[in-house]
Amino acid sequence: MDAMDDERRFHEALRTLRVWDTEHTELPGFDPADVPEEPVALFHTWFTGAVASGAVEPHTLSLATVDTAGRPDVRTVMLHGVDARGWHFASHAGSAKGRQLADRPEAALGFYWPTQGRQVRVRGPVTTGTRDDAYADLHARTPGALASALVGHQSEILSSLDALAGASAAAWDRALSEPEAHAESWTLYRVLPTEVEFFQGDERRRHVRLRYRRTDGADRAADTWTRELLWP
Numbered sequence: 001m002d003a004m005d006d007e008r009r010f011h012e013a014l015r016t017l018r019v020w021d022t023e024h025t026e027l028p029g030f031d032p033a034d035v036p037e038e039p040v041a042l043f044h045t046w047f048t049g050a051v052a053s054g055a056v057e058p059h060t061l062s063l064a065t066v067d068t069a070g071r072p073d074v075r076t077v078m079l080h081g082v083d084a085r086g087w088h089f090a091s092h093a094g095s096a097k098g099r100q101l102a103d104r105p106e107a108a109l110g111f112y113w114p115t116q117g118r119q120v121r122v123r124g125p126v127t128t129g130t131r132d133d134a135y136a137d138l139h140a141r142t143p144g145a146l147a148s149a150l151v152g153h154q155s156e157i158l159s160s161l162d163a164l165a166g167a168s169a170a171a172w173d174r175a176l177s178e179p180e181a182h183a184e185s186w187t188l189y190r191v192l193p194t195e196v197e198f199f200q201g202d203e204r205r206r207h208v209r210l211r212y213r214r215t216d217g218a219d220r221a222a223d224t225w226t227r228e229l230l231w232p
């Protein structure tokens with residue numbers, strides 16, 4: 001197959017695709033007047049709704065950071081929790097994202113659940129958990145997750161796939177024989193939200209967008225949330 005064929009097939013495939021076709025999507029109603037005062041509770045409701053609707057891997061998200069030159073970067077990570085402390089994910093401190101977050105601890109997160117035409121966006125400063133937090137996070141997970149973390153070197157140049165195979169085999173052995181092993185660079189991060197937007201897709205394109213904005217109080221406990229609708 002030559003490159004022209006590939007390109008033609010690509011464009012044909014692209015043209016056939018739609019968002020929110022009724023075969024895979026059931027757009028739920030969303031009344032922005034009937035929501036909690038703060039976004040975490042609504043996120044929990046939407047997330048469990050996404051799971052119930054059969055969304056594939058609803059706990060994966062796009063994590064955007066910026067590098068020292070102000071250039072944006074983005075990748076997929078897994079959600080490890082959401083509570084009053086923020087949205088939690090974990091990674092290696094020495095990775096590209098880890099270095100970007102050390103330099104500029106701000107992030108944006110994006111979730112998309114196509115089964116319901118729902119998107120959630122989160123922005124805010126990022127805090128780094130303690131070593132105990134990272135340890136607890138790592139050991140609450142599967143041996144595969146531990147093995148993957150033990151491989152380390154994330155985002156460094158890899159000399160060959162053989163080098164990875166060797167390191168991975170050693171990491172699996174260690175994860176299985178030493179389930180309490182710790183990957184030193186493993187770090188738990190939390191995004192403390194300053195803005196959270198809930199987007200509900202609508203068949204007639206009258207999408208509902210509801211944004212929560214944090215208004216600083218005297219201390220964190222006194223913070224309040226302003227809710228506003230946005231044009232789609």
Ligand SMILES: Cc1cc2nc3c(=O)[nH]c(=O)nc-3n(C[C@H](O)[C@H](O)[C@H](O)COP(=O)(O)O)c2cc1C
Binds near residue numbers: 060073077092155
């Ligand atoms: C579905 C999925 C889940 C992932 N989850 C994580 C994760 O939780 N933590 C992580 O460090 N990388 C995760 N990755 C890998 C990242 O997308 C990325 O390749 C890696 O973290 C290196 O990113 P960086 O070079 O920007 O630091 C995941 C990738 C996919 C496709």
